[in-house]
Amino acid sequence: MTAPSRLLAWLVFPLFALCSFNLLADTVEGAPQALHLLDYIGADYPESVQAGKVINETEYREQLEFIKVLQGLIAAMPAKPEKAGLEQGVGTLRNAITARQDGADVARQARQLGAKLAVAYEVSQAPIITPDPTRGAPLYAQHCSVCHGDAGAGDGPAGVGLTPPPANLRDTARLDHLSLYAIYSTLGLGVEGTDMPAFADQLDDRQRWDLATYIASFSVDPAAAKSEKTYNIADLARQTPAEVQAADGPQAAATFRTQRAQPPQVKRGPAQLLDYTAATLDKSVAAYRAGDHDQAYDLSVAAYLEGFELVESSLDNVDANVRKDTEKSLMAYRQSLQDGLPVAQVQERLDAAKAKLKTSAGLLGSDGLSWSLSYISGLLILLREGLEAILVLAAILAFLRNTGQQSAVRSVNVGWGLALLAGLAPWALAAYVIDVSGSQRELLEGAPALFAAGVVLWLGVWMHDRRHAAAWQDYIKSSLVGGGGRFGFATLAFFSVYRELFEVILFYETLWLQAGPAGHNAVLAGGATALVLLVGLAWVILRGSAKLPLSLFFSINAGLLCALSAVFAGHGMKALQEAGVFGTRPVPFFDFDWLGIHADAYSLSAQAVAIIAIIVLYGRSRLAEKRRVQVS
Secondary structure, X not given: OOOOXXXXXXXXXXXXXXXXXXXXXXXXXXXHHHHHHHHHHHHHHHHHEEOOEEOOHHHHHHHHHHHHHHHHHHHOOOOOOOHHHHHHHHHHHHHHHHOOXXXXXXXXXXXXXXXXXXXXXXXXXXXXXXXXXXXXXXXXXXXXXXXXXOOOOOOOHHHOOOOOOOOOOOOHHHHOOOOHHHHHHHHHHOOXXXXXXXXXXXXXXXXXXXXXXXXXXXXXXXXXXXXOOOOOHHHHHHOOHHHHHHHHOHHXXXXXXXXXXXXXXXXXXXXXXXXXXXXXXXXXHHHHHOOXXXXXXXXXXXXXXXXXXXXXXXXXXXXXXXXXXXXXXXXXXXXXXXXXXXHHHHHHHHHHHHHHHHHHHHHHOOOOOOHHHXXXXXXXXXXXXXXXXXXXXXXXXXXXXXXXXXXXXXXXHHHHHHHHHXXXXXXXXXXXXXXXXXXXXXXXXXXXXXXXXXXXXXXHHHHHHOOOHHHHHHHHHHOOOOHHHHHHHHHHHHHHHHHHHHHHHHHHHHHHHHHHHHHHHHHHHHHHHHXXXXXXXXXXXXXXXXXXXXXXXXXXXXXXXXXXXXXXXXXXXXXXXXOOOOOOOEOOOOOEHHHOEOOEHHHHHHHHXXXXXXXXXXXXXXXXXXXXXXXX
16 A cells, blocks of 8 residues: 555555454444445555456455455345345456456446445435535644654654654645545544544534545645536545546546535535434434444434534424424434433434424525514524623623722723623634534533622622621721722623623624525624613613612612522523533423523522522621621
């Protein structure tokens, strides 16, 4: 096997397959592996035999070994009407390799056999969501460049001395015999016995497809692509440039290379995202049947976060009850995996979840969002998420102004200003530097929400303690709002705005893609309307609070902030549940998203803890007040 052309070597895993036939019996897990081997044979055999003569003895012997492994994989697959034909096809392919037939003929047989195998065992060779190489670029820098080099030439610092050396991903002749699916499959499976790891546990399906398109771009010459033909994503994933060139010539192959490295972006409408959820759930239950419960659970989390969650906001604006029912069914399926229920019960919950997904897809449609729904979604996303932050900021600013602490207002403004920068940073990192997964998004939302719940509770009780003029005067004499107090206000302003802004960016990014170019103006108009309404609400709250008596003002603000602490606690726990950190335990209770109330034991427990803390702290405050009155 020649050193410069090692990408296919990183595709094969013969040692793993030879040792694992018993694990593959009665499952279809061997089908992707068999496709992998067929890709390897089709790409490397022509380099080992030419004109009936072996020109690379080592490579040729490996081809004979791999065809034996392939026969074992096919034999271990479940019985199907097509299985006999596949076994016959493998036998014919083995005879051709043994007879040292022409490389082009053997490659063609391997590709044809692979196509039949994919159809027979329903192996999807195309992505559900159109890959985006701009998302793949940071993934390559993060996971691949250390071995393969920044430009893919196989010259990374960690690749020095490796045997075999890292593949030269700029070798057009090699990549022309690989389908995009073959590259994607390589990233997921890795190669047993080499330094190429399997990334299936680190990168989800969508990320691996994104990375595969970016790798394919290394062999592209954009200037050579002059054809106006547009290939669909299925052809771009399954075919190879070599096949296209044989059928349509070098010009078509150049166009094909360019388009598979930069697939025409199809609007990520609700149907595409919900299809991704359904397909990933199918993979999850297959993993559960195979005994890999951890992988099954991880896939169930990805199915929710990378698919359904991204249409939740739009679905809420059409039918909130359907959104809630679908979400609950997805969580119920996930919990069945965590509880280790029998496969039959797990399948039953999966069927129920997929039925709900179908209902959701019917409500949202397949062609993206209408102008009116895009506008309403753009309006309600910012209004809903911004209102909580506005209430907290307005309460703090009104308090500082009503008590003459204008100097502390600057600290609060710094706090929410930094939150704007911090909220935009994850979006910029996700778009240009690293890929932020769905679970990471929820962690970045849930953890600050729980922290904010504690800070808001502290401030609410703090204000309650000083609601009387005498208490406030004592506080001013002893400690005017100094550095520590200002830091607390600034911290609260930061986390209150950061959490809401992060969620707004996530929802708007998804809405922008779902609406498509025709709906962008509607999204912007909805957001602008919401911004005007929020500014108006803030003005009314600040003006109204300025006219309230000090005691009443303090009591209202204290009650509002304590209530918000319970809301934040509910939201934060739910986000961590969605990220898979905590399980779900549905209970007979009502849902009210705006108040963070969810019919789940974990979420309600978090709010119960917040309420108990409020009662305890307010009780302590009342006792302290009674003692102060007795002393005076």
